[in-house]
Amino acid sequence: MGTTKLITMYGSPWSERVRWAFAFKRLPYEKQNYEPGVDEDAVKKLTGQAMVPVLITGDKVIPDSSAILDWLEEAKPEPALLPKSAKERAIVTLWEETALNALGTHGRTLITGRLLRIDDPEAQKSGKYFAEKYGYSEFAEEQSRLTVTRILTSVRDTLSGRQYLVGDTFTRADVTVAAMLMLLKAAPQEFFVFTPEVRFVYLDQLGDDPAFSEVFAWRDRMYKDHRGEVVKP
Numbered sequence: 091m092g093t094t095k096l097i098t099m100y101g102s103p104w105s106e107r108v109r110w111a112f113a114f115k116r117l118p119y120e121k122q123n124y125e126p127g128v129d130e131d132a133v134k135k136l137t138g139q140a141m142v143p144v145l146i147t148g149d150k151v152i153p154d155s156s157a158i159l160d161w162l163e164e165a166k167p168e169p170a171l172l173p174k175s176a177k178e179r180a181i182v183t184l185w186e187e188t189a190l191n192a193l194g195t196h197g198r199t200l201i202t203g204r205l206l207r208i209d210d211p212e213a214q215k216s217g218k219y220f221a222e223k224y225g226y227s228e229f230a231e232e233q234s235r236l237t238v239t240r241i242l243t244s245v246r247d248t249l250s251g252r253q254y255l256v257g258d259t260f261t262r263a264d265v266t267v268a269a270m271l272m273l274l275k276a277a278p279q280e281f282f283v284f285t286p287e288v289r290f291v292y293l294d295q296l297g298d299d300p301a302f303s304e305v306f307a308w309r310d311r312m313y314k315d316h317r318g319e320v321v322k323p
């Protein structure tokens with residue numbers, strides 16, 4: 091198969107879902123760290139777009155976490171991260187899209203708002219970078235909070251009485267939702283290493299809301315049972 095390299099950003103859940111899937115399938119890879127505001131041009135030159143994760147394998151360069159997971163499922167089908175039935179696969183895809191394009195993007199708006207309110211030049215700088223790149227306003231933040239609250243409610247109610255989001259096995263739906271939840275509250279230090287200052291930035295009031303404690307307890311259980319390694323920079 092040759093060398094497989096992943097360009098990822100440590101604190102990004104889009105990168106985390108890909109690292110998680112590689113660890114789950116025990117596929118080794120070379121790491122390259124992406125720094126926002128520094129490595130954007132290089133990634134743009136390589137892929138034609140300015141986001142990570144990016145997979146480089148053989149003569150292929152694959153941006154986009156879902157395309158990377160599709161490549162991975164084909165390259166290493168076992169242990170499977172997709173259910174066998176087409177119906178269950180369809181539901182996995184719906185959860186993934188909700189997690190990536192609603193929970194993730196609205197979660198990023200919430201974290202951008204938090205960064206902009208922190209009285210620290212470094213936090214302000216990254217807040218401004220993400221605000222400009224992904225579009226931020228106080229109104230958008232209020233709307234994002236409503237959307238994220240609705241999704242957390244759906245995750246909680248779907249998980250009631252169940253171990254996994256789809257069927258009775260761990261799938262890409264669980265990987266993706268569990269990874270995206272870091273934007274509201276990071277996984278505990280024993281699974282995901284962050285300095286206390288950075289961990290604080292990742293904590294939203296929704297992450298500590300008792301109404302959603304079962305969702306974050308489930309997320310921590312997914313890390314404990316399936317993450318397979320302590321995540322370190």
Ligand SMILES: N[C@@H](CCC(=O)N[C@@H](CS)C(=O)NCC(=O)O)C(=O)O
Nearest residue numbers: 102104126127141142143154155156
């Ligand atoms: N559709 C892409 C989205 C990835 C994405 O949103 N990446 C953001 C995560 S915050 C990123 O690379 N940010 C760094 C930057 O904007 O410089 C995927 O699923 O991989």
